[in-house]
Amino acid sequence: MTEVFVGLGSCGIAAGAREVYSTLQQELSRRKLPISVSATGCIGACHREPQIEVRTEDGLRFLYGELDSEKTLKVIEEHLVGGKPIEEYLIPEDYPYLAKQKKIVLANSGVINPESIDDYLAADGYKALGKAIKQMSPDEVIGEIKAAGLRGRGGAGFPTGLKWSLARANAGAKKYMVCNADEGDPGAFMDRSLLEGDPHAVLEGLAIGAYAIGADEGYIYVRAEYPLAIKRLELAISQAQERNLLGSHIMGSGFSFEIHVKEGAGAFVCGEETALMASIEGKRGMPSIRPPFPAERGLWGAPTNINNVETLGNVAPILRMGASAYAAIGTEKSKGTKVFALAGKIKHGGMIEVPMGITLREVIYEIGGGIQDDKKFKAVQLGGPSGGCIPESLLDVQVDYDSVTATGAIMGSGGMVVMDETTCMVDVARYFLSFTQSESCGKCTFCRMGTKRMLEILERITQGQGRMSDLEELEELALKVKQSSLCGLGQTAPNPVLTTLKYFRQEYVEHIQNKRCPALHCRELIRFRVNEEACTGCTLCAKVCPTQAATGQRKEAHRIDEALCIKCGLCFEACRFNAIEITTGVVASEVAAGTETAEVEA
Amino acid sequence: MDKGFNELLQHWKNQKGNVIPLLQKTQELRGFLEREDMEAIAEVTGKSPAEIYGVATFYAQFRFQPSGKHTLKVCHGTACHVNGADQLDLALKTELGIDPGQTTEDGEFSVERVACLGCCSLAPVVMLDQEVHGRLTGDKLKKVVRKVGTR
Numbered sequence: 001m002t003e004v005f006v007g008l009g010s011c012g013i014a015a016g017a018r019e020v021y022s023t024l025q026q027e028l029s030r031r032k033l034p035i036s037v038s039a040t041g042c043i044g045a046c047h048r049e050p051q052i053e054v055r056t057e058d059g060l061r062f063l064y065g066e067l068d069s070e071k072t073l074k075v076i077e078e079h080l081v082g083g084k085p086i087e088e089y090l091i092p093e094d095y096p097y098l099a100k101q102k103k104i105v106l107a108n109s110g111v112i113n114p115e116s117i118d119d120y121l122a123a124d125g126y127k128a129l130g131k132a133i134k135q136m137s138p139d140e141v142i143g144e145i146k147a148a149g150l151r152g153r154g155g156a157g158f159p160t161g162l163k164w165s166l167a168r169a170n171a172g173a174k175k176y177m178v179c180n181a182d183e184g185d186p187g188a189f190m191d192r193s194l195l196e197g198d199p200h201a202v203l204e205g206l207a208i209g210a211y212a213i214g215a216d217e218g219y220i221y222v223r224a225e226y227p228l229a230i231k232r233l234e235l236a237i238s239q240a241q242e243r244n245l246l247g248s249h250i251m252g253s254g255f256s257f258e259i260h261v262k263e264g265a266g267a268f269v270c271g272e273e274t275a276l277m278a279s280i281e282g283k284r285g286m287p288s289i290r291p292p293f294p295a296e297r298g299l300w301g302a303p304t305n306i307n308n309v310e311t312l313g314n315v316a317p318i319l320r321m322g323a324s325a326y327a328a329i330g331t332e333k334s335k336g337t338k339v340f341a342l343a344g345k346i347k348h349g350g351m352i353e354v355p356m357g358i359t360l361r362e363v364i365y366e367i368g369g370g371i372q373d374d375k376k377f378k379a380v381q382l383g384g385p386s387g388g389c390i391p392e393s394l395l396d397v398q399v400d401y402d403s404v405t406a407t408g409a410i411m412g413s414g415g416m417v418v419m420d421e422t423t424c425m426v427d428v429a430r431y432f433l434s435f436t437q438s439e440s441c442g443k444c445t446f447c448r449m450g451t452k453r454m455l456e457i458l459e460r461i462t463q464g465q466g467r468m469s470d471l472e473e474l475e476e477l478a479l480k481v482k483q484s485s486l487c488g489l490g491q492t493a494p495n496p497v498l499t500t501l502k503y504f505r506q507e508y509v510e511h512i513q514n515k516r517c518p519a520l521h522c523r524e525l526i527r528f529r530v531n532e533e534a535c536t537g538c539t540l541c542a543k544v545c546p547t548q549a550a551t552g553q554r555k556e557a558h559r560i561d562e563a564l565c566i567k568c569g570l571c572f573e574a575c576r577f578n579a580i581e582i583t584t585g586v587v588a589s590e591v592a593a594g595t596e597t598a599e600v601e602a
Numbered sequence: 603m604d605k606g607f608n609e610l611l612q613h614w615k616n617q618k619g620n621v622i623p624l625l626q627k628t629q630e631l632r633g634f635l636e637r638e639d640m641e642a643i644a645e646v647t648g649k650s651p652a653e654i655y656g657v658a659t660f661y662a663q664f665r666f667q668p669s670g671k672h673t674l675k676v677c678h679g680t681a682c683h684v685n686g687a688d689q690l691d692l693a694l695k696t697e698l699g700i701d702p703g704q705t706t707e708d709g710e711f712s713v714e715r716v717a718c719l720g721c722c723s724l725a726p727v728v729m730l731d732q733e734v735h736g737r738l739t740g741d742k743l744k745k746v747v748r749k750v751g752t753r
Contacts, residue, residue: 014721014734046723187680189720224626224663225719265622266662268717282621282647284660300618343681343722350723381680417680417722431683435717441660523688544741546696568692573739 041197383412388499
């Protein structure tokens with residue numbers, strides 16, 4: 001029977017996939033066609049959402065993108081009934097976005113129905129757990145993970161096998177195995193997609209880990225902002241319990257493991273292990289001093305092991321394919337693949353999984369298709385608020401833990417945000433610091449106060465009030481915040497500032513000395529004006545202007561009153577004749593007087 | 603004390619790590635957290651009201667005032683930021699007259715800043731109640747607001 005799968009991840013839903021789904025259901029039942037419609041997770045090419053995949057009886061697959069109700073009806077008519085695929089809507093198999101990827105963790109996402117345990121079982125699901133419990137000792141499981149060279153995908157890259165062996169070595173009748181799904185980095189959605197697209201894979205990894213360290217109880221700590229992921233996890237847990245793949249005496253063995261889903265309540269710092277445990281216990285999510293490490297004294301005082309979602313997603317595939325096959329992928333010190341959320345000013349954004357060792361240039365230009373509107377690349381931001389901005393000159397850097405760290409950024413959990421010439425790097429530093437500053441739990445003085453002072457300096461610079469001495473002060477404060485903070489939040493918070501100072505110092509200097517924002521972004525340093533020659537007097541700018549700053553008679557050139565303009569950009573967006581110009585650096589009257597010529601125009 | 607809330611308290615009473623789920627379920631029930639409810643939670647969990655209030659104020663999820671009939675969550679994730687999320691705040695300010703964290707006087711709209719909605723490929727995005735609107739401009743957002751609002 002022909003089957004149709006609709007990508008119903010959060011991105012797809014936001015783009016209108018539910019409408020496509022219901023159109024399919026209604027139309028197929030109206031026509032009484034023997035075709036099944038199922039939901040699947042994120043197919044990955046988020047820039048082509050909503051997507052559906054048609055799978056025919058003879059095993060052919062057709063992936064359609066950017067559908068709406070009307071196009072869906074056409075696909076039903078011409079392809080499902082008429083038997084002729086509509087080339088125009090198809091995403092070709094050699095689409096570079098898909099062709100360059102290597103899917104291990106995301107192998108099932110967008111392929112199986114995440115709400116069906118039978119789909120997961122049909123894809124060799126829970127075989128790795130069975131193999132571990134029945135054929136391997138816990139030490140053998142740990143040995144296999146070590147041999148595979150798996151490192152933590154949450155950001156820091158700590159070897160997973162070593163982490164497990166530390167938790168195993170601690171005696172204690174009660175141990176906990178925890179999955180960290182508190183994906184807080186703004187600009188990252190890998191964990192969400194995996195939980196939505198293949199929840200059983202994470203459960204299986206967690207259960208194998210529990211067997212390895214000797215835990216009988218587990219928690220998955222998920223952000224409350226991910227309601228669909230929570231729903232699918234809870235469903236998957238109950239399905240696995242029914243089949244005796246979780247719960248007591250799993251598969252008839254002596255191993256029992258019970259999993260609880262814990263909803264986070266919105267605190268970025270809870271991504272840190274000790275803070276996460278405090279939050280599960282019902283306290284304020286504040287980090288505590290290590291040692292004792294969670295492996296010694298963790299949740300409710302018991303030895304605890306915490307792994308990130310994507311790390312756990314690698315576990316079952318490693319046991320299935322064998323450590324040596326897995327370790328053959330990647331570089332010497334970074335094995336396997338990494339999932340990235342590719343976003344920002346990129347043509348083809350979405351969820352991607354690439355082998356370690358691929359270069360940033362390949363990711364951005366070959367998979368991502370280059371920069372939106374063919375603008376000029378400026379930087380790529382890796383690792384979110386804990387990471388840094390990597391410039392064009394370093395685009396040939398390999399994607400692996402050590403090479404990325406050497407640039408001053410970090411691999412991070414997988415947010416990869418591309419920035420172009422219209423992105424102001426001082427503003428980016430200010431943006432990340434305002435995030436970490438507001439998310440600082442307040443425990444360590446330098447993180448609480450130091451980030452605040454740094455933010456004030458950055459705000460001053462973006463407003464044209466900066467001093468050259470600010471740059472040294474930023475560097476000095478950055479060092480102190482890094483050195484005197486207890487947890488990763490404070491230790492890495494200065495990274496966006498340090499990397500932009502290192503690679504884009506001239507932009508800071510322009511803001512300070514010339515009161516110019518070269519990217520034409522910082523509101524206090526830009527002005528909007530009408531190019532009277534290009535203006536046709538269509539009155540659109542005057543209509544959208546919320547403050548009556550843009551005025552003029554029909555068919556006559558309009559004007560913008562700078563005193564009234566709040567720089568909301570609505571006129572710039574609205575103008576169809578590119579007659580609204582953004583300028584920076586010098587006052588327009590000075591240009592008119594011929595005293596300045598160094599004006600930059602948008 | 604009403605029945606629904608009392609059932610909630612009894613259900614979670616003796617479970618470990620019950621403070622945050624209790625606060626979450628209470629907010630689900632009421633729309634926000636009131637002092638009396640937090641005091642009742644303190645009593646069943648054996649903590650002081652100050653501890654409960656301390657936990658509630660630590661996490662961004664909890665509100666202490668009712669929110670508007672419609673909630674606009676403006677995403678300020680990195681991708682949305684570089685694609686103009688600030689302009690969306692400004693558009694809402696000129697349309698509704700309120701800043702993030704505020705509710706309109708008629709109780710119709712609340713505006714919130716959120717760190718990331720995870721729909722980065724559709725940036726910039728705004729979540730209006732349960733629906734995500736992507737690839738917005740200030741003007742498009744105003745139209746979205748006007749469509750649901752009674753103003």
